[in-house]
Amino acid sequence: MTSSQASSTSVEELELPLSAGFLRAEGISRSFRGVKALAEVTLEIPRGRITGLIGPNGAGKSTLVNILSGYERPDIGSVAMNNVDITRQTAHQKSRSGVARTFQHGHLFRSLSVLENVQVSALANGSGRRQAQRTAVGILDRLDLLPWGGLSAGHLPHGVERRLGVARALATAPEYLLLDEPAAGLNDGEMENFRNTIHSISADLNIGVLLIDHNMRLIFAASDYIYVLAGGQNVLQGDPDVVRSDEKLATSYLGTIASTLAKPTS
Numbered sequence: 001m002t003s004s005q006a007s008s009t010s011v012e013e014l015e016l017p018l019s020a021g022f023l024r025a026e027g028i029s030r031s032f033r034g035v036k037a038l039a040e041v042t043l044e045i046p047r048g049r050i051t052g053l054i055g056p057n058g059a060g061k062s063t064l065v066n067i068l069s070g071y072e073r074p075d076i077g078s079v080a081m082n083n084v085d086i087t088r089q090t091a092h093q094k095s096r097s098g099v100a101r102t103f104q105h106g107h108l109f110r111s112l113s114v115l116e117n118v119q120v121s122a123l124a125n126g127s128g129r130r131q132a133q134r135t136a137v138g139i140l141d142r143l144d145l146l147p148w149g150g151l152s153a154g155h156l157p158h159g160v161e162r163r164l165g166v167a168r169a170l171a172t173a174p175e176y177l178l179l180d181e182p183a184a185g186l187n188d189g190e191m192e193n194f195r196n197t198i199h200s201i202s203a204d205l206n207i208g209v210l211l212i213d214h215n216m217r218l219i220f221a222a223s224d225y226i227y228v229l230a231g232g233q234n235v236l237q238g239d240p241d242v243v244r245s246d247e248k249l250a251t252s253y254l255g256t257i258a259s260t261l262a263k264p265t266s
């Protein structure tokens with residue numbers, strides 16, 4: 001195909017999937033002083049989809065997020081983004097490459113305003129001042145955070161603080177967004193809003209979302225595909241209906257945890 005043919009052909013005509021590209025962890029192992037946190041774990045996060053990751057405490061979920069986002073290095077295994085090996089990139093380099101994450105415990109600048117927190121993320125990722133301002137306002141609008149923009153991030157209701165964590169991650173213009181227990185402590189209404197928000201982030205912005213949470217109702221309602229880890233290993237994966245009905249989830253200790261955590265949080 002010549003370049004003029006290529007430029008006159010739209011994506012729709014080519015029938016290319018909007019969700020092309022993925023972030024992939026392949027055969028990841030990681031130990032801490034002899035404790036094996038992950039053993040040959042593989043997981044794939046396609047763009048434009050929500051991938052759920054569940055498992056009991058200590059299963060290795062956060063360690064995997066730390067490795068995907070560059071906060072930890074694997075002992076063995078690789079991380080690839082859109083088929084490019086990014087295993088050895090630092091957290092900052094991965095962020096620049098297009099991998100963003102939230103943290104279980106905030107990581108906000110509490111003395112800055114909500115708007116400033118988002119601007120700082122955009123600036124740190126290379127935006128100029130004006131662009132950072134525009135980006136921050138647009139993201140606050142998308143996440144219904146504009147009314148909070150001028151308030152100090154140190155005194156926010158829990159649900160707002162959680163959304164601000166997502167806003168900061170979005171300000172780095174990611175292709176992939178890793179959400180580590182973003183809904184902890186949200187009530188049912190906030191949870192439903194949050195689910196709609198991450199759905200629009202993945203579908204409208206074509207972002208690949210990894211969603212880790214102990215709330216099974218959120219995970220099963222929001223995810224297009226689910227991975228289950230236990231003891232640092234892949235134990236089960238598939239569409240939500242497949243995972244829900246698999247006897248490994250229903251009859252093992254995972255099932256006990258799942259049913260406990262599926263209770264309403266409010």
Ligand SMILES: Nc1ncnc2c1ncn2[C@@H]1O[C@H](COP(=O)(O)OP(=O)(O)OP(=O)(O)O)[C@@H](O)[C@H]1O
Binds near residue numbers: 061062
């Ligand atoms: N920095 C570290 N130093 C020592 N051990 C660690 C470290 N990080 C994780 N571990 C251990 O690795 C294992 C996996 O922990 P990890 O936090 O990844 O699990 P998790 O599935 O995220 O758990 P949770 O649901 O409780 O957050 C645990 O045994 C944990 O104690």
